Amino acid sequence: MFVCWFYPVRMSRRLFATVALVASVVVYGAFAAREGMRRGVIDDLPIAPNTETAQPTTAPKTPRTDMKPSTTKHIYSRAGWEITPYPKSKVDELAIKLTPEQFRVTQNSGTEPAFCGNLLDNKKDGAYCCVVCGLPLFTSAHKFNSGTGWPSFYSPFDPAHVAERNDSSHGMERTEINCARCGAHLGHVFQDGPRPTGLRYCLNSASLQFVDQGQPWPAGGEPVKTETAYFAGGCFWGVEHTFQQAPGVISAVSGYQQGKTKDPTYKEVCTDTTGHAESVKVVFDPTVISFRQLLEGFFQMHDPTTLNRQGPDVGEQYRSAIFCTSPEQLEQAKAFVADLTARNAFKKPIVTQVEMAREFFLAEEYHQDYVEKTGRACHNVNPWPAIFGTAASGKASAH
Numbered sequence: 001m002f003v004c005w006f007y008p009v010r011m012s013r014r015l016f017a018t019v020a021l022v023a024s025v026v027v028y029g030a031f032a033a034r035e036g037m038r039r040g041v042i043d044d045l046p047i048a049p050n051t052e053t054a055q056p057t058t059a060p061k062t063p064r065t066d067m068k069p070s071t072t073k074h075i076y077s078r079a080g081w082e083i084t085p086y087p088k089s090k091v092d093e094l095a096i097k098l099t100p101e102q103f104r105v106t107q108n109s110g111t112e113p114a115f116c117g118n119l120l121d122n123k124k125d126g127a128y129c130c131v132v133c134g135l136p137l138f139t140s141a142h143k144f145n146s147g148t149g150w151p152s153f154y155s156p157f158d159p160a161h162v163a164e165r166n167d168s169s170h171g172m173e174r175t176e177i178n179c180a181r182c183g184a185h186l187g188h189v190f191q192d193g194p195r196p197t198g199l200r201y202c203l204n205s206a207s208l209q210f211v212d213q214g215q216p217w218p219a220g221g222e223p224v225k226t227e228t229a230y231f232a233g234g235c236f237w238g239v240e241h242t243f244q245q246a247p248g249v250i251s252a253v254s255g256y257q258q259g260k261t262k263d264p265t266y267k268e269v270c271t272d273t274t275g276h277a278e279s280v281k282v283v284f285d286p287t288v289i290s291f292r293q294l295l296e297g298f299f300q301m302h303d304p305t306t307l308n309r310q311g312p313d314v315g316e317q318y319r320s321a322i323f324c325t326s327p328e329q330l331e332q333a334k335a336f337v338a339d340l341t342a343r344n345a346f347k348k349p350i351v352t353q354v355e356m357a358r359e360f361f362l363a364e365e366y367h368q369d370y371v372e373k374t375g376r377a378c379h380n381v382n383p384w385p386a387i388f389g390t391a392a393s394g395k396a397s398a399h
């Protein structure tokens with residue numbers, strides 16, 4: 001059994017001051033940049049744009065809760081959408097555009113008559129988005145004919161996009177479903193659905209807007225434009241956990257990377273012959289956290305001066321490395337290491353590898369969220385409050 005253990009690495013005060021300044025500038029600029037987010041299109045179903053290489057498949061997952069320096073909470077789904085609940089004022093503003101029937105169903109928990117909704121018999125490929133805020137809620141991949149007269153699905157687009165609450169109205173005990181972001185009433189979920197979930201999400205057509213596959217997302221329905229970076233800093237349990245706590249990190253998962261074999265097992269990697277590093281794939285919202293801030297955090301959460309070793313863990317798989325996904329990241333990471341070296345931020349030379357990322361293989365399920373699942377403490381620093389300034393709590397997410 002390997003021990004997850006980290007050296008709390010201290011950086012100079014001068015560096016911390018620089019970090020705080022850069023963080024404030026980047027975050028301030030990010031708010032403006034977000035407005036220019038490019039509209040994505042639906043290109044494949046089931047849709048989950050951040051699952052291109054590897055993501056845990058054990059849904060449902062609790063969505064991430066993050067903190068911005070302004071103390072504004074940001075909640076992301078694993079599929080890559082921001083699902084921070086809208087304030088009532090925003091919902092009221094959006095509800096103005098609704099038809100009387102859409103308003104009655106979504107804002108007053110109405111139910112449309114059976115066999116009357118316009119999406120009941122829709123068999124086209126595409127996504128069913130919230131008619132109020134545009135968030136994708138269901139897809140054609142999970143639609144089935146329940147015979148009830150209402151559009152039915154056995155699974156949501158992402159479990160975090162659909163909220164549930166008890167409904168005791170009309171003398172019945174039911175589970176109401178709502179849009180997790182704007183609170184629109186959608187329908188109910190029952191336990192009599194088909195496999196594999198056994199669930200039947202019973203929808204009102206009036207609460208949905210259908211978007212054909214290949215067409216742009218509706219207004220407000222775009223995913224967060226994410227970036228990905230990979231970090232190896234010894235045992236991936238603690239590195240993953242620390243990145244999960246960062247504001248703007250949508251997901252951090254553990255895997256193996258830059259080795260000689262495909263899809264290795266933990267046992268194979270532990271032989272120290274496959275060339276893989278224990279690595280963490282970090283998907284992040286660059287309008288909230290920059291790649292530079294991720295670098296700042298990375299160099300505080302591990303010791304970059306010990307070659308092929310991290311604390312008591314020895315072997316090439318425990319090497320310190322940054323695996324970049326773009327030439328820009330590569331250049332920035334190299335410059336960052338050069339800057340740390342020039343500043344003598346560490347007492348010994350930095351041995352961190354900086355290279356372009358090759359294929360990332362997701363580690364076994366029991367390695368994912370290991371620290372959270374086991375409650376095992378890593379002797380690790382939480383670098384994010386210092387990087388984001390004192391207003392950020394750096395609170396561990398519910399992830």
Ligand SMILES: [Zn+2]
Binds near residue numbers: 131133135179183184
């Ligand atoms: Zn909504």
